[in-house]
Amino acid sequence: MSQSATERVRWTIADLDLLPDNGTRYEIIDGELFMTRAPQWSHQRVADKICAALNHWSDETKLGEATTTPGIIFSEANNVTPDVVWVSYERLTVLLDEAEHLTGAPELVVEVLSPGAENERRDREVKLKLYASQGVQEYWIANRALQQVQVYRREGALLKLVATLMAVDEISSPLLPDFACAVATFFQ
Secondary structure: OOOOOOOOOOOOHHHHOOOOOOOOEEEEEOOEEEEEOOOOHHHHHHHHHHHHHHHHHHHHHOOEEEEEOOOEEEEOOEEEOOOEEEEEHHHHHHHEOOOOOEOOOOOEEEEEOOOOHHHHHHHHHHHHHHHHHHOOOEEEEEEOOOOEEEEEEEEOOEEEEEEEEEOOOEEEEOOEEEEEEEHHHHOO
16 A cells, blocks of 8 residues: 555654764755765765865855855755855855754755766756755756766756756856866866
8 A cells, every 4th residue: 555645754854863873864855855875985076176166266256155065954844965055155144044054045056976876866856856946046966977067057947957068168157257167177
């Protein structure tokens, strides 16, 4: 006998305090619990290089900052930990709660794909929809295996794929005036 959608267990951020602190990354999207292992070294290196490129530009412009693996509490039923975010200083003052958690959408979110069909589906479909519904302006999906970055930008209420960039390409963004970086530097 199958459960109907209204009968399924709905997880909240309060439930996360009850889960073991054992290196597993827990995220809740639309009340559904997602669990993944801690990222691989090479995964984290890519995230760190993307964050470094964004922060290098941010240090020069003083427009915002990037960080790796921040928790974002969109609501009781939507709590995620993207690999990298960039947020303007103007927006950051509004998004941080008293405990310094992000409570709304940063302008840019980056996910580095982890191996496995379930992980890829979560980043390409589930998180794409969540980030679109929460107001993220731009979403990058970095693929280590293909050494590519897919760029999604807001068009109305959706995040639409606008570019698939390979290692030989440069990445830029209308969110980040004069930012340009060789995609290859993310994967070195």
